[in-house]
Amino acid sequence: MNFLEERIAKEGIVKEGNVLKVDSFLNHRMDIALLEEMGKEFHRRFADKPITKVLTIETSGIAIAYPVAKAFGVPLVFAKKSESVKLDGDVYTAEVESFTEKKSNRVIVSKKFLTSEDRVLIIDDFLANGCALQGLISLAYLAGAEVSGIGIAIEKGFQNGGERIRNLGYRLESLAIVEQMDAKTGEITFRPQNG
Amino acid sequence: MNFLEERIAKEGIVKEGNVLKVDSFLNHRMDIALLEEMGKEFHRRFADKPITKVLTIETSGIAIAYPVAKAFGVPLVFAKKSESVKLDGDVYTAEVESFTEKKSNRVIVSKKFLTSEDRVLIIDDFLANGCALQGLISLAYLAGAEVSGIGIAIEKGFQNGGERIRNLGYRLESLAIVEQMDAKTGEITFRPQNG
Numbered sequence: 001m002n003f004l005e006e007r008i009a010k011e012g013i014v015k016e017g018n019v020l021k022v023d024s025f026l027n028h029r030m031d032i033a034l035l036e037e038m039g040k041e042f043h044r045r046f047a048d049k050p051i052t053k054v055l056t057i058e059t060s061g062i063a064i065a066y067p068v069a070k071a072f073g074v075p076l077v078f079a080k081k082s083e084s085v086k087l088d089g090d091v092y093t094a095e096v097e098s099f100t101e102k103k104s105n106r107v108i109v110s111k112k113f114l115t116s117e118d119r120v121l122i123i124d125d126f127l128a129n130g131c132a133l134q135g136l137i138s139l140a141y142l143a144g145a146e147v148s149g150i151g152i153a154i155e156k157g158f159q160n161g162g163e164r165i166r167n168l169g170y171r172l173e174s175l176a177i178v179e180q181m182d183a184k185t186g187e188i189t190f191r192p193q194n195g
Numbered sequence: 196m197n198f199l200e201e202r203i204a205k206e207g208i209v210k211e212g213n214v215l216k217v218d219s220f221l222n223h224r225m226d227i228a229l230l231e232e233m234g235k236e237f238h239r240r241f242a243d244k245p246i247t248k249v250l251t252i253e254t255s256g257i258a259i260a261y262p263v264a265k266a267f268g269v270p271l272v273f274a275k276k277s278e279s280v281k282l283d284g285d286v287y288t289a290e291v292e293s294f295t296e297k298k299s300n301r302v303i304v305s306k307k308f309l310t311s312e313d314r315v316l317i318i319d320d321f322l323a324n325g326c327a328l329q330g331l332i333s334l335a336y337l338a339g340a341e342v343s344g345i346g347i348a349i350e351k352g353f354q355n356g357g358e359r360i361r362n363l364g365y366r367l368e369s370l371a372i373v374e375q376m377d378a379k380t381g382e383i384t385f386r387p388q389n390g
Contacts, residue, residue, distance in 0.1 A: 029308040030271040032264050059253040063271065066261045069227050076225040076258065113224040 003037055004153065004175045005190045012188060014181045018128070018156065020188070026153065027060035027125055038175060039067025042123065042151040045173045046072075049148040051121045053077055055114065055140065057107060057132055064153055065123040072121070077113045079139055082106035092142040096135035107135045109143070116144030127152040127174060130161025137170070154178065157191050198232055199348065199370045200385045207383060209376045213323070213351065215383070221348065222255035222320055233370060234262025237318065237346040240368045241267075244343040246316045248272055250309065250335065252302060252327055259348055260318040267316070272308045274334055277301035287337040291330035302330045304338070311339030322347040322369060325356025332365070349373065352386050 001009065013021040025031040051072045056065035057079045069076035082093070082105060091108040114120070122136050133150065140147050147170060155162045155174035158181075165172050177191035196204065208216040220226040246267045251260035252274045264271035277288070277300060286303040309315070317331050328345065335342050342365060350357045350369035353376075360367050372386040 023305065024307070028272065028275070028305055030261075030264070030273070032261070032269075032271060035261075036265070059257065059273070059275075062254065062257045063261055066225075066227070066230075066258055069225070070231070074227075076227060077223065078225070078254070080223070080254075110218065110223055112219070 001190060002175065002193075003034070007031075007034060008154065008176055008178075009188055009190075014183045014186050014188060016183045018159070018181075020154065020156070020178065020181060022154065026064075030063050035063055036067050038064060038153060039071050041175060042068045042121075042173070043071035046121055046149045046151065046171075049121065050119055051148055053114070053118045053120050053145075054123055055079065055109075055120045055136055056123045057081070057136060060125045061123060064125055068121065068123050068151065075113075077109060079107045079109045079136060082108055092139050094135040094138035094142070097129075097131045107132075107139065109139045111143070114139060114143040114145055118143065118145035119148045120145050121148055122150045123152075125153045127155040127161050127165075127172075128159045130159075130165050133161065133165060137165075149173065151175075196385065197236075197370065197388075198229070202226075202229060203349065203371055203373075204383055204385075209378045209381050209383060211378045213354070213376075215321075215349065215351070215373065215376060217349065221259075225258050230258055231262050233259060233348060234266050236370060237263045237316075237368070238266035241316055241344045241346065241366075244316065245314055246343055248309070248313045248315050248340075249318055250274065250304075250315045250331055251318045252276070252331060255320045256318060259320055263316065263318050263346065270308075272304060274302045274304045274331060277303055287334050289330040289333035289337070292324075292326045302327075302334065304334045306338070309334060309338040309340055313338065313340035314343040315340050316343055317345045318347075320348045322350040322356050322360075322367075323354045325354075325360050328356065328360060332360075344368065346370075 054065045054069040054076045090111045093108045150172040152174040155177045157177040157179045179191045180189040249264040249271045285306045288303045345367040347369040350372045352372040352374045374386045375384040
């Protein structure tokens with residue numbers, strides 16, 4: 001197991017309905033040392049790419065994307081969910097469905113901050129059915145930006161989002177891929193990965 | 196002018212209704228080098244305090260709080276607005292009114308992540324009428340935690356939030372205090388500060 005898998009195995013809590021709670025270190029209380037290590041690991045995996053911008057989505061993506069953007073020396077842009085919008089009219093928008101919130105959201109990004117010059121590394125905390133991620137890919141597409149890579153902290157390998165995105169040809173790297181998890185026993189099994 | 200005031204003077208956009216847009220470097224596109232410098236400055240200003248946790252509120256507080264938490268070597272906890280709640284029942288809650296969204300929000304934090312052992316440094320991007328900040332102070336109070344300091348990126352000095360919080364005895368440091376701003380001319384005047 002790598003460092004993130006170890007932490008998930010130790011502190012992650014499996015709940016009914018395919019929910020994996022990691023709020024003690026990743027998305028409520030945040031362990032900065034862990035996030036720094038994740039940032040270095042994403043940088044190592046995408047170091048061959050000439051990234052110009054890290055793109056994520058509010059809220060929990062931001063603290064994961066921060067050390068990645070710092071490692072690449074590029075700005076961080078986060079897409080906003082439409083309910084919190086105070087942007088000018090000049091935005092790209094995409095529809096996404098949230099797995100955990102069971103509702104449809106619009107995500108937006110200002111046209112000023114994502115352009116056809118950009119080679120984007122997309123970062124997010126979770127990948128399940130891939131809806132949020134497809135929203136971010138759509139925003140990049142609308143801007144004419146290239147998606148140079150996608151880095152995910154935790155992929156739910158038993159849902160089809162990762163497979164679908166990889167089949168589209170994207171270079172998608174997940175630090176931890178959960179193959180199975182059991183709310184009754186609390187057991188979490190990870191997909192073996194190289195590197 | 197300090198480094199943040201300079202950046203605001205250069206890139207901040209004043210809109211009608213006391214709105215100051217800083218989304219090109221602080222809360223949509225984020226300039227990591229600037230945030231790192233802000234993190235170091237907050238650390239310098241509160242270095243005499245035995246901080247155990249940095250507390251902020253989603254969304255734009257997170258990237259400002261990240262380098263502060265890193266500098267202190269402590270975890271970052273962000274309070275959640277109630278609409279995005281997927282937490283267990285065991286939470287502290289406080290009501291806050293949002294200046295820009297013109298509505299009342301509940302903010303919450305898990306009881307597990309804020310305790311009476313904590314000496315908290317609260318970090319946020321904006322301080323205007325102080326409602327969000329008072330929500331965070333309430334959460335710390337409910338947890339029995341001590342508020343050791345409050346660090347704000349941009350305070351609107353022409354609104355009374357800062358005065359009110361300082362009058363309550365809190366040590367509040369704002370990196371930039373806007374004394375006046377004019378939507379017609381775009382002019383921004385800062386309150387002179389020592390250090």
